[in-house]
Amino acid sequence: MDGIVSPGSVSASPAADDTVIRCLGLTRRFGALAAVDHLDLSVARGEIFALVGPDGAGKTTLIRMLCGALTPTEGTAVVVGADVARDPEAVKARIGYMPQRFSLYGDLSVMENLQLYGDIYGVGRTAFREQAARLLTDFRLDAFTGRPAQQLSGGMKQKLALACTLIHAPDALFLDEPTTGVDPVSRRQFWRYLYSLNRDGITIFVSTPYMDEAERASRVGLMNRGRLIACNDPGALKASMQGEILEIIAEPKAAAKQALRGHALVRSLEVFGDRLHVLVDSADRAEPELRRALLSGGVQVQSMRRAVPSLEDVFVSRLARVV
Amino acid sequence: MSSGAAMEYSVQATGLTKRFGNFTAVDHISFEIRPGEIWGFLGPNGAGKSTTIRMLCGIQDPSEGSATVLGYDVRRDPEAIKARIGYMSQRFSLWGDLTVRENLEFYAGVYGLDASTNRQQVDKWLERSGLTDRQHGVAATLSVGFRQRLALGCAVLHRPQMVFLDEPTAGVDPVSRRQFWDLIDRFAEEGTTIMVTTHYMDEAEHCDRLAFIAGGRIITQGTPAQIKREQMPGIVLEIRTDRPVEALAALYQHPAVREAALYGVAIHAVVEARESAPSVAASLQDHGFAVLGIEPIPPTLEDVFVALAESNQGATA
Numbered sequence: 001m002d003g004i005v006s007p008g009s010v011s012a013s014p015a016a017d018d019t020v021i022r023c024l025g026l027t028r029r030f031g032a033l034a035a036v037d038h039l040d041l042s043v044a045r046g047e048i049f050a051l052v053g054p055d056g057a058g059k060t061t062l063i064r065m066l067c068g069a070l071t072p073t074e075g076t077a078v079v080v081g082a083d084v085a086r087d088p089e090a091v092k093a094r095i096g097y098m099p100q101r102f103s104l105y106g107d108l109s110v111m112e113n114l115q116l117y118g119d120i121y122g123v124g125r126t127a128f129r130e131q132a133a134r135l136l137t138d139f140r141l142d143a144f145t146g147r148p149a150q151q152l153s154g155g156m157k158q159k160l161a162l163a164c165t166l167i168h169a170p171d172a173l174f175l176d177e178p179t180t181g182v183d184p185v186s187r188r189q190f191w192r193y194l195y196s197l198n199r200d201g202i203t204i205f206v207s208t209p210y211m212d213e214a215e216r217a218s219r220v221g222l223m224n225r226g227r228l229i230a231c232n233d234p235g236a237l238k239a240s241m242q243g244e245i246l247e248i249i250a251e252p253k254a255a256a257k258q259a260l261r262g263h264a265l266v267r268s269l270e271v272f273g274d275r276l277h278v279l280v281d282s283a284d285r286a287e288p289e290l291r292r293a294l295l296s297g298g299v300q301v302q303s304m305r306r307a308v309p310s311l312e313d314v315f316v317s318r319l320a321r322v323v
Numbered sequence: 324m325s326s327g328a329a330m331e332y333s334v335q336a337t338g339l340t341k342r343f344g345n346f347t348a349v350d351h352i353s354f355e356i357r358p359g360e361i362w363g364f365l366g367p368n369g370a371g372k373s374t375t376i377r378m379l380c381g382i383q384d385p386s387e388g389s390a391t392v393l394g395y396d397v398r399r400d401p402e403a404i405k406a407r408i409g410y411m412s413q414r415f416s417l418w419g420d421l422t423v424r425e426n427l428e429f430y431a432g433v434y435g436l437d438a439s440t441n442r443q444q445v446d447k448w449l450e451r452s453g454l455t456d457r458q459h460g461v462a463a464t465l466s467v468g469f470r471q472r473l474a475l476g477c478a479v480l481h482r483p484q485m486v487f488l489d490e491p492t493a494g495v496d497p498v499s500r501r502q503f504w505d506l507i508d509r510f511a512e513e514g515t516t517i518m519v520t521t522h523y524m525d526e527a528e529h530c531d532r533l534a535f536i537a538g539g540r541i542i543t544q545g546t547p548a549q550i551k552r553e554q555m556p557g558i559v560l561e562i563r564t565d566r567p568v569e570a571l572a573a574l575y576q577h578p579a580v581r582e583a584a585l586y587g588v589a590i591h592a593v594v595e596a597r598e599s600a601p602s603v604a605a606s607l608q609d610h611g612f613a614v615l616g617i618e619p620i621p622p623t624l625e626d627v628f629v630a631l632a633e634s635n636q637g638a639t640a
Contacts (some may be wrong), residue, residue: 002426003587048568054496055466077465121505154368180494181413184625188584195568195585209496210619212525212625215587234587254512255463270501272528274363312497312525319498 018045020172020203021066025075035061037226038075043205043219044169048198049219051207052315058226059207060100063176067097067207080171093121096165096173100180104151110160113149114167121168128167135163139193155186157281162193172203179213183209191216211312222315229318234311241314243267244283246290247307248276249276250299259297265289268316277307279317324454330394330508333358333485333516334379334613338388341374348374350539351388354412356532358484361517363530367632371539373412376487379518381405393484409483412491415474419463426462432502448476452506468499475506479515486510488519492526504529506560524624535628537635547624555622556630557581558597562590563615564607577603581631591626 021043028036036058043049051059064070066079068088076083082090104113111132118128136142139159144152149160157180173194179187191213198204206217214220214234221231230237248255253274260266260278261294265286267279278288283306294301334356341349349371358364364372377383379392381401389396395403417426431441449455452472457465462473471491479486488507492500504526511517511531517532527533527547534544543554564570566589571581574583574592579599583592592603597619604614622630 052497054498055468057496171502179493181490181522181631184524184628185367187522188629191584195571199572200567209494210523211497216585218588244375257512270504273531310525312501316501 001319006149008049019043019078020045020047020295021049021077021079021205023066023075024079026062026065026072026077027074028058028065028070029073034226036065036072037148039226039228041221041228041231043203045203046198046201047219048194048204048217049206050214050220051205051223052209052214052220053223054319055209057223059223063097063174063205063207066091067094067095067174069097088234093168094171096168096170098161098165098173098175098178100176102150102161102164104157104161104164107148109146109148110136110152111145113160113164117164118167123168127169131167131169132163135166138196139163154182155189156172157248158186158190159193162190166197170202172205173197175204175206177207177209179208187213211310211315217312220311222318224319228312237314238309238311241309242317243279243281245309245313246278246280246283246286246304247277248290248294248304249274249302250276250294250304251302252299255297256294256299259293260290263290263293278314279313330358332356332391333360334362334390334392334518336375336379336388336390339375339378340387341371341378341383341552342386347539349378352536352539352541353388354479354534354541354544356516356518358516359511359514359533361511361519361530363527364518364520364536365522365527365533365628366520366536370536372536374490375536376410376489376518376520379404380410380487390435404621407484409478409481409486411474411478411486411488411491413493415471415477417462417470417474417477417557420461422461423465423473424449426473429481430477431480436481438538444526448480451509452476453502463484466499467495468502471495471499471503472506475503479510483515485516485518488517490520490522492521492523493546500526500541502612507508524628527624533624535631537632540635542631542635550627550628551622551624553600554631555627556634557593557595558599558619559626560592560594560597560600560603561586561619561620562592562603562607563588563619564590565613570607570610573601573607573612577606582633584626584629586623591620591623593626593630 019042021041023041026036026039027034051058065072065084068091071085080094084091114132137151141159179190194204201208208214209298219233220237221228256276260269265280270277287304291301332355337353338351339349340351340401366372378385378397379390381404384398386560392404393407418532427445431444449458454473492503507517521527532546533550535542543550567585571583571590574580579594579602581593583590600617604617607614
């Protein structure tokens with residue numbers, strides 16, 4: 001467990017016996033399109049792995065293959081010790097999978113939904129009673145066991161869906177964009193559950209379009225066009241950023257933007273209220289030149305300083321190079 | 324024209340209130356939005372954001388209070404408002420079996436643009452949003468990011484003076500989100516006023532000013548920098564330890580820690596006063612964690628949001 005988040009050790013390949021997910025050349029084609037394209041990846045027991053990437057990058061296809069729900073066209077994936085192509089049922093029995101649209105039965109009660117998933121997974125009566133009681137308490141759903149799922153709030157529905165995916169006490173949990181449209185307070189709460197599951201030894205694999213969410217993972221994989229284009233802990237990814245960000249506050253803002261947008265040294269410009277972020281190859285080299293350009297455009301520079309790149313900056317700059 | 328060129332505010336709301344039976348969804352809120360401003364409206368689900376927007380768009384009547392949009396009263400002149408604004412929600416409706424161009428032309432028709440203005444506006448938007456190459460593709464086959472830009476186009480073809488965006492980027496990837504914000508920013512530059520709701524604090528940072536709403540009331544408003552500087556109840560400690568996920572559980576138990584969350588490998592813990600830092604560090608060490616660093620840091624917008632929402636939960640319930 002020690003290696004979970006300490007920078008430096010996480011990016012190293014995990015020891016074979018401690019590997020929960022191992023893909024080698026994993027590929028899935030739909031006609032001519034390779035949705036997942038010869039992907040190699042290892043995830044160790046106890047990691048929280050975040051998969052980020054644009055729409056259509058192949059995230060959902062990858063997760064569905066890892067969960068034994070979709071057969072690979074080529075390559076192999078071994079998840080919790082079983083081959084996803086040869087033995088998908090063994091995989092399914094030991095993992096939990098929460099797809100983007102998790103189906104709860106609206107007219108069934110909280111307890112009946114849990115019971116249904118317990119039956120699907122063939123959980124024995126005693127084990128079900130214990131696990132259900134624990135999940136209901138942990139997720140603070142114990143006061144609502146008789147309530148139909150359709151009468152729960154959004155946050156509670158999400159917790160019930162998570163409880164259903166955990167009813168058979170899986171070793172690994174796969175979540176496909178679990179917090180889209182969820183407010184920050186509920187999102188924090190949700191992550192708090194994920195951390196507590198993780199402390200109990202459950203490996204977590206989560207896909208998300210949001211970078212601030214990826215920051216909460218111990219390791220992040222950037223996926224684009226079916227491939228992993230970068231994979232490391234959030235700190236190391238930020239350190240690997242090519243180019244530097246200059247944060248500029250200048251008046252008038254419109255003239256400042258105009259002067260910066262066309263400038264040869266500016267690779268991209270982003271506006272954050274009164275702050276302008278420009279991506280340049282070298283901040284030291286760009287600063288005097290940009291000051292000159294702004295001044296000659298009649299712009300007064302209040303401040304110009306180097307800003308720490310966000311994970312989103314890294315992501316966008318990586319994609320810009322690939323596309 | 325009642326909205327003169329020198330209009331001081333695009334939106335002016337005073338004591339605006341909406342009740343549904345016994346439930347007060349929006350509770351005496353007052354705020355102003357200046358022309359050309361990007362104004363962000365933040366708050367938990369069910370806080371009253373969408374109800375406020377619906378009142379401002381002239382779709383729902385206020386129960387009490389008043390508001391003007393572009394100089395028109397929302398109660399007396401809803402049609403004048405509707406003609407001058409654009410509205411886009413997270414559940415925007417496009418015609419999936421029509422092409423990109425046909426969707427835009429359809430909405431241009433709804434707004435009553437004449438044929439040549441129509442063609443001009445459609446071409447302009449296609450170019451601006453990077454959709455020219457896809458104009459003859461069917462809308463249903465577009466990626467979420469392109470669909471979103473198309474939906475924005477449908478909402479702004481008639482060149483509204485003000486645009487309302489209700490969670491416009493839910494589920495959209497980072498690259499598309501940047502392109503979207505770039506479009507928004509250019510609108511604002513041209514003088515269009517933007518009111519936008521979002522759950523994503525990195526997006527809220529794009530706004531000129533923000534308001535936080537919880538339980539139907541505005542709790543605070545200001546620029547992102549002001550809010551981070553002035554509105555955080557308590558101090559945020561950034562803590563670095565050898566095992567952050569486990570240390571987080573230990574911090575929840577500490578009496579001085581009100582809230583704790585992971586940011587990458589660091590923990591943000593909210594405490595009453597910076598004097599608590601040594602006791603927090605000592606307690607982590609007692610639990611066997613190595614404390615690699617502990618220091619007060621400026622809060623992130625998310626820190627402030629969560630703290631404000633939680634301290635106002637009584638009002639929400």
